[in-house]
Amino acid sequence: MTTTIFDVARRAGVSIGTVSRVLNNRDRVHPDTRERVLQVVAELGYQRNALARGLALQETRILGLLIPMVNDPFFFEIVRGVEDATTSRGYSLLIASQPRASADRAYLDVFQRGYIDGLVLVAANVQAAEIHELNDRGMAMVLVEQDAHVDIPSFVSDNYGGARLMAAHLIGLGHRRIGYIAGTDTTADNAERLRGLRDVLAEHGLILPHDHIAHGNYLRGSGHAAMQQLLDLPERPQAVFAANDQMALDAIQAARDRGLRVPEDIAVVGFDDISLANYVSPPLTTVAQPAYDMGYHAAAFALDIISAAREGRTLKPQHMKLSTRLVVRRSCGAP
Amino acid sequence: MTTTIFDVARRAGVSIGTVSRVLNNRDRVHPDTRERVLQVVAELGYQRNALARGLALQETRILGLLIPMVNDPFFFEIVRGVEDATTSRGYSLLIASQPRASADRAYLDVFQRGYIDGLVLVAANVQAAEIHELNDRGMAMVLVEQDAHVDIPSFVSDNYGGARLMAAHLIGLGHRRIGYIAGTDTTADNAERLRGLRDVLAEHGLILPHDHIAHGNYLRGSGHAAMQQLLDLPERPQAVFAANDQMALDAIQAARDRGLRVPEDIAVVGFDDISLANYVSPPLTTVAQPAYDMGYHAAAFALDIISAAREGRTLKPQHMKLSTRLVVRRSCGAP
């Protein structure tokens, strides 16, 4: 049916070993023989079967990437970084998106033993036990924006540092009463952002009262009610720091619904620097994360692990925290 | 090293054939035997090698998706549709993003013979010859938002119809002098949108002068200069129809840079209905495409082709044009 290496060999009058050698540029092959084989390959439009090849070679040169396929430019940038690192080293990239019904484990089937040489997990909703299982099985894996396990390499952005930058900026603008809209409290990044804010406040002799923390869940919409809660405080905050941009946008809307102007009456800032941030009015002051770099470094390290394993070496798990950057626009009230 | 079916068989005191039967729920296997095998599988944490399995079965139950990984929510929706159709039929999805350096053919390597059972190509920058080569090779393939080849199934949105809706809407609002910001002129969708606009204008006895068409390339930023060109016309257009939302946003910015108000001084509308469209100010009037549905139907048909082929049947290539929808917001000047 489909043409195999046997067809090529027969037509070229050589053994399949020779065809294989020509295709892999291995060993010496007589120029005439090579010529003839290549000729037949072209005639037949022969292509090696990747499955058989992978089985024999015990490698596929494919890196797997599991990423939540939510509509978030932040993840796009990570993918771009992973892609660049991967292709520049002669590997291919296979992206699987995490299903929304996470009870389903189908997404892991794609990454069954044998299919990919390594795996980059991005903010995946995967049980720690599963991650360790894969890791123990010998899968070269790397975590991005995901709770770190000391024995598994991880690449995260400096959420704490970013929140510190933002807090210092707000205080520098003269804001003293600051409210915080928290994201999902099960994730490390939310805790880190809150800690950064708190520490800087403390360093300026300020505190973050309990009732100045409202709770959202990172998703669009969840910042609205949270903001209302903060606006209901006896003394309204001068500035509100939302744990991400989506909620910050909700907060701005909530403020407007009360007839308040942003930033004149109340400053609102976010975290992430989603592309929308620059388009809304007023443009949102936020913290940019090194998404591309995280993806790039994570993938590069996964490939390093694979190379090392091939030589029988094993790499010490790298843990990298990439620095974030304050992006000052207008919603903070800066001149 | 890694545990294989032989390890399981040995430990369970059966042949590999029996292990395979248990794992595949094939034939009758004595309950006790089954029990023992399953027990060992669990103990050893055995997982079948997907490569070997695929080679023996001559199928992987994986559908490939090639899509430009640009930061565009439109493509996200397509992915979601493909994903739903795929997983609901027990298939896995493998996404490869087209590299920006399209001279590189690496992305096709991932889809080498054997790896995937079928392929969905979305707005791919792939030579027609290559597409036909893959198709001739027997790859079950389907095209989305891509120039149609009569012998290859295609799923596109009704760009012409959408543009007609928009043109009629603008004329209904009283606009007579309409400018157009074109996208890449190598793609069919751009031509279709322009044709839709032109036809409706003609039906109203209006024409679209050559200098009322400015050229962008669909990417963010490219709409700015194009808009300036239109604003420099002796008589300014009353409305500008951009071939996509990204460029429409640029156009709004360009108008503002000249001190013009949108829509009071000039109306600006787009195409695509990206999520940003509803957030910008003024909210953008645009044409929504059935991205999710296109993805869903395309993937479903690809899987149908695969099933048919397995039964020795071959399907007549389906060509589907999905209708678009006018989304009226404020940038067009509608009340």
Place this chain on the structure above:
DNA sequence: CTGAAAGCGCTTACAG
């Protein structure tokens, strides 16, 4: 109900 064996399509020592 179960085992032995062929087959899926490659790669790569091992001889010669």
Place this chain on the structure above:
DNA sequence: CTGAAAGCGCTTACAG
């Protein structure tokens, strides 16, 4: 320089 053969890890008629 090249062929014959073993091996990669599965599945599935074919016997029994």
